[in-house]
Every structure is written in structure tokens, then in C-alpha cells.
Amino acid sequence: MSDEPGPRRRARGEIEELPSGSLRVRVYAGIDPVSKRRRYLTRTIPAGPGAIETAEAVRAELLATAGRHRRPPARAQVDAAAAGAAAARPPAVPPGPQRTDGAAGAERRGRRRGEHTLTTIARLADVSVPTVSKVLNGRSGVAAGTRSRVEALLREHGYRRPELGTPSAIVEVVFYGMQSNLAVAIMHGVEQVAGEHRLAVGFTDARRQLSQGRFWSRDLLARRPTGVIAVHLGFTSEQHALLRASAIPLVVLDPTDELPLHTVPSVTATNWSGGFEAARHLLDLGHRRIAVITGPTERLCARARLDGARAAMEAAGVGLEPRLLRTGAWFSFEDGLSLGQDLLRLNPTPTAVLCGNDLQALGVYEAARRTGRRIPQDLSVVGFDDIPHTRLCGPTMTSVQQPLTDMGAAAARMVLALATNQRLPQTRVELATTLVVRDSTAAPGVR
Template sequence: MTETNPEPRGGRRPRGTVTVAAIARLAGVSPPTVSKVLNGRSGIAVDTRERVEALLREHGYRRTDGTSALPIVEVAFSGLESHLAVEIMRGVEEVVRDRGLTVGFTDLQGHAPRAGRRTADLLLARRPAGVIAVHSAYRGQYYQQLTASGVPLVVVDPTGEPVHDTPSVGTTNWSGGIAAARHLLDLGHRRIAVITGPAQFMCSRARLEAARAALETAGVALDPGLVRSGRFGFDDGAALGAELLARRDRPTAILCGNDLQALGVCDAARRAGLRVPGDLSVVGFDDLEVARWCGPPLTTVRQPFAEMGRAAAGMVLRLAAGQPVEPSRVELATSLVLRESTAPPA
């Protein structure tokens, strides 16, 4: 096959039609080197890899050579969300098994890039039929790298606004935050604290601002001194909860960014000699399986993780079949689950 120049006479080549050989000439490398980048192979210098990737992005390269993919849909997590893995993967598996595919699990945390390779190279080297990236496993450059290599990508609840036209599945974080705050207000709480997740996460911002809006609508201002931000984990919930409960004007209720934080707050209350819900009401977010087992069982906002997995699987399979995905953003409903960790203030 004869390769043509990347910029034909009369102007630039339309995006997506540039060839591997043309990219190689622009980068000053061989076509096999470009193929190595597209396949996530090792043995390429960092600056060379970055130069090739920049040209792939600039020219909108999309692989169309029919490279065979393995019958696997990879679900990529990043440690932080491993407690969500079972439900999400169960939903994915329910959809892909009918197509003769299997589900692979990738925990990207702890896979430090080496020899000039990036995290997405781990996925490319496995040649999956598609990739579903969950929460913080997603980064903007994954979209560019995977798409250029012809691997369909769908994001589940991205922590920031999706770039380009990356299809994504999320939940109604705003509605969930509103429901949780209104529940505490209806119980009679007015001194309500909020512990949210990392400020750079879209879901954290949505839940915090939803709680603020619900309180302001009820004529209750959210005290800035009762707002804390931390990682979505038990330890941060315990530490931040202890800070709030040590205040002279301590809150009567705490809204948490997720269930792990909420369990940490419950532990902090116990250590402070306070009863949940007698002295402190606690609300979580997620509805992990453990939420119904703790003492007392946790009031929380349910995210439909299995349903999210099913929706993402359907989208990635349509992309793999060359079909358009509309709408490209799907948001599933959250719901408030009432248990025994909330009660009227003493």
C-alpha cells in the first residue's frame, strides 16, 4: 500500500485520515515505533513516546486497520474505588456475557509507569474489546491514547467534566445531596455539618452544593466552620468527624461524602462518648453492602452501581460495533435509604 503525505496539496488532511507512516515521518521515527505506541508496547524512550502521542492527537489519528481484539471488556479501577468493584463488574458481566465476552479487572493503583510507558499502556497491551474506566482511573490522556488505538472507552462517574465526547455514566449526585439534607431538616436538625470528598471531584462539589442549597432554601445557612473536605475513606471520616465533634458548638448531624467517611464519623462519635443517632445523626452516600450491617445501620443515598455497570457495558459494546452512542452522557437516579443512624435531635 502506498502512503501519502500527511498534508495533501490544498490543505490539511481531514482529521482521522492520517496514516501510521505519515505520523512516523513527522515524528522522525519508524512506522513500527508508532505501532508500538498504539499497542502500549515497551522499549520506547519517554520523549519519543510523547512526541508520537502529541502528533496522534494533533492529527486526530484513529486506528481503522481492523486489529483484532480479545473477547474481553476491561474494567479499570484505581484502588480508591475497589469497594465498588463487585457491584459494577456484576452489572458489566450481565451484559457482556450474552455477547460471548468476559470481564477483566484492572486496578491501576500501584502500577507505576516505567520504561517510558503510561498507565493506559497496560490496557492497550491486552488488546481488549473495550475499556470501562471507573472514577479516578479515568484521565483525559486515556481518552486520547485509547481512542487513537481504536479501543472504545466509556467512563463511569468521572470525577471531572468528561473531555471531548467521551461517553460516560453517572448518577444524580445533586438530587442525592438534596434528599439527604432535606431528610435531616425534616427531622428538625439545623446545625448540620458536611464532610465532602476531594474538592477537585465533580461528585464532591455537586453533593456539597446540593446540601448548601437545601439548607438555604429552608432558611438555614451552612456554617463554613462545619464544612470539611477529605479523601473518600474511613480514616478521613474519623479524623474530620473528631474535629467537628470536639467543637463547643458541635453539630447535631453530619452529612458525609460517602459511606466509608460516614462509618469513620460513627467511630469518632463512639470514641467521644456520643450515641448515634441519640446524640448525632449520620448520613452516608453510596449504600455499600456494609451500610446495612453496621451498628446502627446507616441511612445513606443509594447509587445504583450494578445498573451503572450495565449501562456502561451496553455503551462500550455499541462503540465496539461501530455504532453511535446517544446520548453520550447517562445519569441514573439516586435514592435515599432510611435506616437507624438518623433521628430527631436530642
């Protein structure tokens, strides 16, 4: 008879390439003797030269560690541990009120007394625990009605899963429509901070995904990044609750509307002050027939810029004439062109146009060219954002500068602080705007 041992099941480990290019190593580490759940050891390797070799070495290391972890203690010890845990477990009670400070969005910890477990949610939803897990992890294979029912119960009971492993070494930036100049500046700021922590940066265009019938929030759950920064994004309480339940920290940059329960940390610019300074600059030059083209007023930043401009004009005793106000469907060149042409058909025409952003202002430039107006001799124009094109067009454009790179960096610092259980000193950060005066503004009637 051979003394060789029989075949044994051996964990081989998985190496998965993430959308960011990073590699995630995942090794099965056996069944937890108390919870009876599968345990995994995971580690994420940033993309780059030598990543595959590093991942192979990490897999070998995790396999060795898993081998040690999978040697079970004596049966009596397991039974004693399970009995002790059962005796110490308190009776179920309704969950207490949820914390609303910034750190609450990123706590990574074990289950606290009184909190609902995955089993509880599954029982209430009349589904299996793996089905609830699929919802939490954004996986397919769940009917739409079942997914909605589970998500509703997760929100209703304030479920937050405990930390189950190492998240992906990536900070995900979610845009709703990627205006290239703004996106690049914001991504530079995020990368500066993420790079210091050896994290990669990825991005998602939510508008494109929605147009394809996909759910960006569920895709994020499947990737499980270290944190999420949402930019220019309308955010529903349901989406926020789903990320919260999955223990993924979230920070919103330039929120489009009021955030759910005001509990989501955010970064924005001083839009009201920017609008005020832009209008006051035109007033100081002597303009009184000042037109305003604003962005969509459901956007917080558009409303704030309009309110600031209106306040400056009222303080000067001028007021904003209703006939000189136009509202764009979006912050676009096309809005500036069409609305600018409309304004320039008025009699008398405005002597200056204050725009909601630089793309709209460039549209007004084209409207002026088509109608034979010269800038700034016949018409002064002011933009907002100070994108690189403002220094390339002729004449160079006066614009309100948003510190977009600094805003991206601030959002990254906040989301990484949340990911490491730090309490944020403040959950809303406003960074100052600056009026940059160039050649597109002058006193009215200057020849």
C-alpha cells in the same frame, strides 16, 4: 531426481494467553499486495474448560484460511491492482474536523480520504513505521522522548488506525484505587452485559500501576480489549487521544473531573439530587446544626453532593455554616474519624453529620463512640453509596443509594455499542439515587 517439492515456509500460528485467561490465536496470512504490509488472522477464545482444545481447532482453521489467502494472484493482476489504487488515491489534504458524537469513539473502519497514515506520522516524527506501531500497541523498545513525540503527533493530527483484526474478547474495567464494595457491584453490572455477548471481564488498578511506575493506558493498548470502562479515574486528554488513535472504545463511569472536550461518553449517578435529599431529610427531622464532611472537592461527585446539600439548607433558610464544613483528602474511614472528632469538639456540637460516602460515615460512628455520643439519640449520621456495611453496623445507617450495578451495566452497554459502530442516543447517562432511611437518623435531642 526426486519429484518431492522443496521445503516451504509454513505459518504455524501462535496461541497467546491473555491476562484475562482468554487465548488469542494469531496466524500470519502473507503480505498484502498493495500496502505491502503483513496480514494476520486473529481470533480470541474466552477462558474456560476446553479453551485450549478450542484454540487448537481454531488455529488449524485459520492456518487453512491463511494458506488460501497466501496464494498470490498473477503478477499482472497485482500490478494492475496497485496501479489502480495509486491512480484513485487522492492528494493528501489536512484532516477535517473530528466528529464529537458518541459513535466517533468506536468507529472501526478503513482509512478515509484526507486522513493521515502511519507512514505520514512516522515521517513527521522522523522515526520508522514499526516505531509508531509500537507506540500504538503499547509495546516496549521505544525511548521515552520518542514515544512522547509520536503520541503528540498522533493527537495533533487526529490519527485513528483502521481496524487491523479482531480485538480481544474482553471488556477491561480500569479503577483508580479499588474500594472493594464499589468495585464488586460495578463489576457485577459489567459482567451481566458482557456475559450476554460471550465476553470476559478484566480489571486494572491504575493507582497501583502508577505507584510502580507503569503506564496503564499503554498496557491496555498491548492487550487491545474490545472496550474500556474507566471508573473513578482522572483522565487526561493525552490518554484519551492515545486510546482513540488505537481505535479502542472508552466509556467513563463516575468521572472525577470534566472530560476532554466533553467527547468521552460517561455514566454517573444523580449526585446533586442525592445530596439534596439527604440534607432535606435531616432538615425535616428538625436538625439545624448540620455538619457536612465532603470528599475531595476536585472530584465532580463530591462537589455535586456538597452543592446539593448546600442548596437544600439554603432553601430551608438555614445555610451551611463554614465552621461545620470539613473536606476529606479521600473518601475514607480515616477522614470520617479524624474530621468527625474535630466536629464533635465544637461548642455547640452539630446535631447531625452528612457524609460524602459510607466509609466516612463509619468513621463518624467511631468518632461518636470515642466521645461518648450515641447514634441517633445524640447525633444523626447519613452516608452515601449504601454499601452492604450500612445494613450491618449498629445502628443501621441511613444512606443515599447509588445504583452501582446498574451503572456498570449501562457503561458496558455503551462501550459495546461503540465497539459495533452504533451511534449512542446520548453520551452522558445519569441514573437516579435513592435515599434509604434506617436507624442512624432521628429528631435532635430524642432520648
